[in-house]
Amino acid sequence: MQRPDAVEHVGLAGRRVLITRSADRARPLASLLTNLGAEPLVLPLIDFERAEDQGALDSALDRLAAGYFHWLVVSSITTVRVLLEKAAERGITPDKLLAPGTRVATIGPSSRRVLEAIGLDVSLAPSDLQSAEGLVALWEPAAEESGCADLRVLLPQADIAAPALREGLAAKGMDVTSVTAYHTVDYPARQERRLTAELPAAVVVSDQRPAPELTPEEARTAIDAGTLDAVVAASPSAARRIAETLIPLAGCRFVAIGRPTAAEASRLGLTVAAIAKEPTPDGIAAALQTVFANEGKTP
Numbered sequence: 299m300q301r302p303d304a305v306e307h308v309g310l311a312g313r314r315v316l317i318t319r320s321a322d323r324a325r326p327l328a329s330l331l332t333n334l335g336a337e338p339l340v341l342p343l344i345d346f347e348r349a350e351d352q353g354a355l356d357s358a359l360d361r362l363a364a365g366y367f368h369w370l371v372v373s374s375i376t377t378v379r380v381l382l383e384k385a386a387e388r389g390i391t392p393d394k395l396l397a398p399g400t401r402v403a404t405i406g407p408s409s410r411r412v413l414e415a416i417g418l419d420v421s422l423a424p425s426d427l428q429s430a431e432g433l434v435a436l437w438e439p440a441a442e443e444s445g446c447a448d449l450r451v452l453l454p455q456a457d458i459a460a461p462a463l464r465e466g467l468a469a470k471g472m473d474v475t476s477v478t479a480y481h482t483v484d485y486p487a488r489q490e491r492r493l494t495a496e497l498p499a500a501v502v503v504s505d506q507r508p509a510p511e512l513t514p515e516e517a518r519t520a521i522d523a524g525t526l527d528a529v530v531a532a533s534p535s536a537a538r539r540i541a542e543t544l545i546p547l548a549g550c551r552f553v554a555i556g557r558p559t560a561a562e563a564s565r566l567g568l569t570v571a572a573i574a575k576e577p578t579p580d581g582i583a584a585a586l587q588t589v590f591a592n593e594g595k596t597p
Contacts, residue, residue, distance in 0.1 A: 320507065324338070331586075345487035361475075368401065380480055405430060406429075434469075
């Protein structure tokens with residue numbers, strides 16, 4: 299049965315698409331592309347490790363559980379994995395990481411779906427511009443929301459997270475505590491430090507065989523042979539790794555998930571063929587379809 303939020307995609311049949319994520323994170327997109335007749339391939343370029351400073355993270359989570367923070371802002375699904383690991387360490391369910399009354403905000407439908415699957419109700423998430431900027435634009439200034447300007451926000455993020463979300467919330471009058479939740483590293487992460495928490499089965503595609511995984515050398519050979527149609531980058535760090543390992547892309551089209559990824563790719567000299575309007579499998583498939591449909595048009 300077709301999902302109610304699915305969109306119609308044409309022109310993907312036979313297209314070979316390289317997803318620069320680990321196999322587990324690539325599975326939802328790979329499953330959709332397979333169902334649409336494309337051939338997904340996986341090339342893990344980045345991975346994630348636990349924060350070096352666990353003391354700072356644990357202290358922030360202690361204050362979160364004690365009710366010090368009014369809001370928890372989750373800006374990535376990887377942060378959800380961190381929360382799952384921390385809840386397991388403490389022998390509690392994820393919802394117990396928050397005090398009653400603490401609200402949760404996130405930046406899009408994918409992270410909202412995952413958060414709600416682990417028991418965290420989401421009070422605020424953009425539906426149009428699904429990014430840090432989109433979330434900030436939705437947020438009422440602190441003084442308007444509560445009559446005061448001391449709303450405290452916990453923002454656990456990657457070590458290399460852009461400052462847009464932190465600065466945007468601060469500009470709205472929020473008292474933002476930003477803490478490193480995880481480190482983004484070249485794949486593979488050190489085994490003893492790699493994030494291993496698994497997302498709930500309700501949000502993971504499990505009825506599809508994993509997409510074939512390539513090495514950087516195999517991906518380079520396929521690009522040179524003209525047998526890869528597109529490469530998908532989900533983050534600025536993925537764009538940087540693509541620039542380091544795969545250029546020139548020749549006829550392989552670069553598709554970015556989000557404007558920050560596209561901006562970083564352009565800065566690195568990569569030609570961006572399309573930007574996914576939504577950071578979801580359907581949104582990425584729609585961007586790919588647009589690329590191939592436009593190329594098929596005649597003057």
